[in-house]
Amino acid sequence: MKIDANNPSPENLAARKLERAQAEAAQDAAKKGGAKPGDRVELSPDAALAQAAVKAVDEAPDVRSELVERMKKALAAGEVGKDSHALAETLIDRMLDEK
Numbered sequence: 001m002k003i004d005a006n007n008p009s010p011e012n013l014a015a016r017k018l019e020r021a022q023a024e025a026a027q028d029a030a031k032k033g034g035a036k037p038g039d040r041v042e043l044s045p046d047a048a049l050a051q052a053a054v055k056a057v058d059e060a061p062d063v064r065s066e067l068v069e070r071m072k073k074a075l076a077a078g079e080v081g082k083d084s085h086a087l088a089e090t091l092i093d094r095m096l097d098e099k
Contacts, residue, residue, distance in 0.1 A: 018048035 025041060043051065074080045081087065 014045040014049055017052050018043055018045055021048050021051055 021043060022041070071080070
């Protein structure tokens with residue numbers, strides 16, 4: 001027996017995100033007092049998905065510049081990258097551990 005309600009389709013998820021985005025927009029507009037009763041904005045599912053993607057990118061952590069600089073200095077000083085075989089082994093081990 002198959003129960004569809006437990007495994008929502010991507011379209012249903014997009015519709016839920018759209019509804020949430022619309023509700024948040026309505027709440028923000030109401031707080032600012034700019035919306036008149038009856039005014040509303042409807043986003044297409046694609047626009048809602050794009051909006052969710054932009055929000056996720058904005059919330060992602062920035063590059064750890066101090067670590068990048070430290071590693072650049074270590075590479076320039078020859079402290080890393082001497083043994084390509086060991087590097088490959090470490091990368092493969094880490095990739096296998098992630099699965």
